[in-house]
Amino acid sequence: MNRVAAVTYQFILELILGMLFLFLIYINKNEFPPILLLTVLCISSIILFSFLLAKFRNNGKWLYFVTILPLILLIGFQTGLPLYGGLGLGFLIYWRGISLFDDVSERSEAILLLLSFIIGLVAIIYSAMSKYPFQSEMILLLITQLVIVLLGGFLRKWNSIQTDKAKFAVYFLKVIAAVLAIGVIPAFLLKYIQMILFAILHFFVILLSTVSAPLFGFLEYLLRLNGNEGRKTTINADTGLPDEYQPPAYEKTETTLYILLIVAAVAFIIFLYKKKFTKQDFSVVNSAVVSVSEGAYGSTQSNLFRRRMKPPEDIIRREIFELEKYASKLKLGRLPFETLEEWWQRIGLSGSSESIAIYEKVRYGEGRSSIEEQTIMKTEIHQFKQQLKEIYKSLKDKKKKSKPN
Amino acid sequence: MSWKKYSVEDRKIPGISGFAIILIIVSLYIQSKLVLFLAVFFLIVAFCNQHYLKRAGEKLYFENLNVKNHFFIGDKGEWFLTFRNEGFPILKAELKIYFDYFVSPNEEQQETSLSSMYEMSFPFSLFTNQAKQIKIPFTAKQRGIARIRSIEFRVPSLLGFGETILESKYFVKQQAVVYPLPIPVKGIKEQISVLQGIHVVPVSVYEDLLGPVGTRDYVPSDSFNRIHWKASARKQELQTKVYERIAEKGWNIALNVSDGHSITGNLEKLISSITEFAYYAFHKQIPYSLCINVRTAASTPFLYLPIGEGKEHLQKVLETLASVSTQNTSLPYDYMLSFYSRHLTAQPYFIHAGIKTDDTKRMLLGISKKGAKLFELKIEQEFGLLSEMVIHQERRMLL
Structure with a gap:
């Protein structure tokens, strides 16, 4: 029974997402999508299907084609749904039913909610632009989605406890009631909020104009100095011509604002995705902390550490450090386990053994470098940098050549 | 907490x-x-x-009971965990506890996620201003001191997005001490009962001044304060007080847990043999002390139990033996022997258990030179073997 409920719950969430998408299509047609029919058909058939699956296991799949699918087609036919549409719907329910039934582990509803919000946002803006009459139904659908997610999450937990059921239920309902009450207040104060917001915007506009006015005055003065006094405006306010049709200026602003909003939304989505990916890297390290096992350094951490490393104080070591940095920019950097000699050999730098000896003396021995040694190293490192550039160029050329092949 | x-x-x-x-x-x-x-x-x-x-979990309190329960292998016991919640209600959290493998949960399908720990998880819900006691039954399986190493909560959000993980910050004080199981030790009766009768009284140079046994005739070598004046007056002849001759009949057991740089593979058997000795000594009322070369932070840098006898001493010994684990840091055995002979009360009988190197032999020779009789506890298959240890003094230094 629980499994049937879980499948139905997940499917309803997916269904709402689908309906929002349907709305998006129907806005253009300026019609109300057949969501009532869809809801009744889909929910009743998914409940029946999951019952069949729960009772007859694998045979339930075959029974679906014998019992539920013809029913869907029949009802669809009666209500004017095209045959292909009915078949598509039938297979969709079959697919979702099986995949949800096989894997009833707790799925994150947040992803469905996020997708609903994305589609909802686009649909709301689009419907407002095209003055779609069923906009409020769409928003109600979104609110229903949110409420179902909240209730479903709670019920799943609540169902598993034995004692204090009433207490938890009352507490949760209180929280939801409080949230609803707080949510309703700004809705009633919409006009005032609007006023305040636009007053703030107005204030900023005035501020901007007062700040920019002297600048424009100055520009005008400069233009005048350049001998533009003679030039006069060609626009004459009183031309005496009959009024020509001019598109209202606000329409342009409106469209630009809409475009800006959509661009902002798209930019935000891109930003979110980028953030998500960078966060995932971090969470790997984080989850290692959570799951008790300690002492594992993630690769990202060591990278951060390397990046923050200060250059050493000794002149020769600093030179080598700079060289390493320079080389890593050219993607020829020294690997963490390599000795200097190994590194030079790998990338093909012709370093003298003398310079390696000097570096090793400074790095591992406690000796200090003399001025002579410093000059030797400096000149050699200067040469190295040039060699690195050449190596980098030749590598690039090789890549270019190999690409067309 | x-x-x-x-x-x-x-x-x-x-x-x-x-x-x-x-x-x-x-x-x-x-x-x-x-x-x-x-x-x-x-x-x-x-x-x-x-x-x-x-x-969430901000005012969730855990009653950290300082309880130490003792078990023999096979006994059944329980962990008690008491929680009190004064903060937000917790609904369907997952409570995970990790404890040592010396005791095992009664359920068959236990998981040992970390090699030396059992992990158990239960659903846990607690409303505001409520308390809950959780009992986790277990069976003592192996010698050792079992502790709850960690308590972890995974509290899901009441509104469904995300979870909070709470981990116990301090040690849980509850302990379950599982005593070692004795194994038969051959030679224990022969060595101890025979020697005990011969050596204790007549050879000793010490006398118990509170235990007079009678008088004898005075000889010129007797000291004046030994003269029993009343008896002398009664007999009209000088009489000297005679006291009970006493000798320390204590034993010392020294266990070498290390084998080179690691812990000896025979640790369990050695400990079981010592347990057998401890029971035997308890029945025969033999006092003994115990040294184990496991490093401690006390003034004596290794596990040391001063001489004692009786029930309390037996309990202490068993607990000390239970506390030895393969994860202990060991101390060089020779260092322990040297510390023993310099700072601790030397006992007339010395039992060595564990690996002995040439250096150890030299140290033991030093101890035997001071008058102690040496014995060795060896492991032969499934039994312990207590035998006298003979170390030949060599003229040359062992190189």
């Missing part, structure tokens, strides 16, 4: 919040109360969710 806390919020929530903010601006522009309600409703839900994750 305070908790180490991590909150893991669903990563999509900030994203949806971003869209909700955009929706607010849109709602102001298109003058839609419903859209504004939707956006504000979600934002408040997200805020409450975050607030819950931040504050």
Whole structure:
């Protein structure tokens, strides 16, 4: 029974997402999508299907084609749904039913909610632009989605406890009631909020104009100095011509604002995705902390550490450090386990053994470098940098050549 | 008890919040109360969710009972965990506890996720201002001191997005001491009962001044304060007091847990043999002390139990033996022997158990030179073997 409920719950969430998408299509047609029919058909058939699956296991799949699918087609036919549409719907329910039934582990509803919000946002803006009459139904659908997610999450937990059921239920309902009450207040104060917001915007506009006015005055003065006094405006306010049709200026602003909003939304989505990916890297390290096992350094951490490393104080070591940095920019950097000699050999730098000896003396021995040694190293490192550039160029050329092949 | 806390919020929530903010601006522009309600409703839900994750478990108290229970192998016991919640209600959290493998949960399907620990998890719900006691039954399986190493809660948000993880910050004080199991030790009766009768009284140079046994005729070598004046007056002849001759009949057991740089493979058998000796000594009322070369932070740098006898001493010995584990840091055995002979009360009988190197032999020779009789506890298959240890003194230094 629980499994049937879980499948139905997940499917309803997916269904709402689908309906929002349907709305998006129907806005253009300026019609109300057949969501009532869809809801009744889909929910009743998914409940029946999951019952069949729960009772007859694998045979339930075959029974679906014998019992539920013809029913869907029949009802669809009666209500004017095209045959292909009915078949598509039938297979969709079959697919979702099986995949949800096989894997009833707790799925994150947040992803469905996020997708609903994305589609909802686009649909709301689009419907407002095209003055779609069923906009409020769409928003109600979104609110229903949110409420179902909240209730479903709670019920799943609540169902598993034995004692204090009433207490938890009352507490949760209180929280939801409080949230609803707080949510309703700004809705009633919409006009005032609007006023305040636009007053703030107005204030900023005035501020901007007062700040920019002297600048424009100055520009005008400069233009005048350049001998533009003679030039006069060609626009004459009183031309005496009959009024020509001019598109209202606000329409342009409106469209630009809409475009800006959509661009902002798209930019935000891109930003979110980028953030998500960078966060995932971090969470790997984080989850290692959570799951008790300690002492594992993630690769990202060591990278951060390397990046923050200060250059050493000794002149020769600093030179080598700079060289390493320079080389890593050219993607020829020294690997963490390599000795200097190994590194030079790998990338093909012709370093003298003398310079390696000097570096090793400074790095591992406690000796200090003399001025002579410093000059030797400096000149050699200067040469190295040039060699690195050449190596980098030749590598690039090789890549270019190999690409067309 | 305070908790180490991590909150893991669903990563999509900030994203949806971003869209909700955009929706607010849109709602102001298109003058839609419903859209504004939707956006504000979600934002408040997200805020409450975050607030819950931040504050959950803040006033969840754990009663850290300082209880030490003792068990023989095969005994059944229970861990008691008492929680009191004065903060936000916790609904369907997952409680995980990790404890040592010396005791095992009664259920058959236990998991040992970490090599030396059992991990158990239960669902846990606790409303505000309520307390809950959880009993976890277990069976003592192996010698050792079992502790609950960690308590972990995974509290899901009441509103469904994300969870808070609480980890116990301090050690749980409850302990379950599982005593070692004795194995038969051959030679224990022969060595101890025979020697005990011969050596104790007549050879000793010490006398118990509180235990007079009678008088004898005075000889010129007797000291004046030994003269029993009343008896002399009665007999009209000088009489000397005679006291009971006493000798220390103590034993010392020294266990070498190390084998080179690691812990000896025979550790369990050696400990079981010593347990057998401890029971035997308890029945025969033989006092003994115990040294084990496991490093401690006390003034004596290794595990040392001073001489004693009786029930209490037996309990201490068994507990000390239970506390030895393969994860202990060992101390060089020779260092322990040297410390023993310099700072601790030397006993007339010395039992060595464990590996002995040439250096150890030299040290033991030093101990035997001071008058102690040496014995060695060896492991032969499934038995212990107590035998006299003979170390030949060599003229040359062992190289």
